[in-house]
Amino acid sequence: xxxxxFLLAMVASLAIAGTTMAHEEGTGNKLRTEVGQPATAVIxxxxxxxxxxxxxxxxxxxxxxxxxxxxxxxRVKVGFVAxxxxxxxxxxxxxxxxxxxxxxxTWDLFAFIDINSCAGDHWVSTENPVCSxxxxxxxxxxxxxxxxxxxTWRMARHQRLFIIADAxxxxxxxxxxxx
Numbered sequence: 001x002x003x004x005x006f007l008l009a010m011v012a013s014l015a016i017a018g019t020t021m022a023h024e025e026g027t028g029n030k031l032r033t034e035v036g037q038p039a040t041a042v043i044x045x046x047x048x049x050x051x052x053x054x055x056x057x058x059x060x061x062x063x064x065x066x067x068x069x070x071x072x073x074x075r076v077k078v079g080f081v082a083x084x085x086x087x088x089x090x091x092x093x094x095x096x097x098x099x100x101x102x103x104x105x106t107w108d109l110f111a112f113i114d115i116n117s118c119a120g121d122h123w124v125s126t127e128n129p130v131c132s133x134x135x136x137x138x139x140x141x142x143x144x145x146x147x148x149x150x151x152t153w154r155m156a157r158h159q160r161l162f163i164i165a166d167a168x169x170x171x172x173x174x175x176x177x178x179x
Contacts, residue, residue, distance in 0.1 A: 030064045031176060039165075051093070051171040058166035063178035069157045070105070073147035076155055079125025080163055080176045086122075087169025088115050095124060096164055098156035099135060107156035111135040111146065123175075 031049065033041035038054030041061065051059035082093055094114030098107035112134045115122065119130040126143035133140045140146040147153075155161070161178060165171045 031061055031178070032064055033059065033061055035059045047176045048174045049176060051165045051173070053092075053165050053168055053171070055168050057168075058164060059171070060162045060164045061173065061176060062160045062162040069155055071155050073099075073143070073150065073153050073155070076126050076143070078161065078178050079123060079127060080173045082115050082122045082124065083172035083174065084122065086171045086173070087167070089169050090167035091116060092165040092167040092169070093124070093163055093171050093173065095161065097161045098159035100154045100156040101150070103152070103154065105157035107159040109136045113143070
């Protein structure tokens with residue numbers, strides 16, 4: 001229950017878009033970060049970030065602007081690569097993708113793809129066929145299986161998708177694509 005409360009608090013804080021903790025490197029970079037102490041998050045390039053998380057903290061990366069909001073699930077192509085030096089712990093790092101099941105634009109469920117579910121592959125992506133997906137009480141072999149199983153579901157319009165690390169560790173992410 002504590003983990004669920006934490007997740008809901010994280011979702012709510014990202015929905016509010018707390019830009020006071022956002023960090024941007026260079027002009028035109030649309031990646032942003034948010035942290036809950038103890039943690040730090042630094043955007044190191046247009047497609048890379050380093051997250052350091054202490055006990056009880058979290059760090060998240062999200063994108064401002066363009067995103068697959070409203071897209072049918074089969075069209076969603078997002079991903080990141082976790083370096084071999086990155087911590088892999090307790091489902092972190094992972095994608096949290098907001099799903100609209102009833103076509104009202106708001107999120108009803110979150111789909112999760114974490115590095116542990118990618119069969120040892122460090123490429124965590126909706127396009128990686130070895131990355132299993134968890135949504136609600138369902139489990140799917142990969143994103144394509146989720147999209148086929150729920151062809152009418154869409155990405156929620158009023159909630160960001162994000163990468164989160166909420167287990168203590170050092171996470172080095174590259175090739176971040178959140179469009």
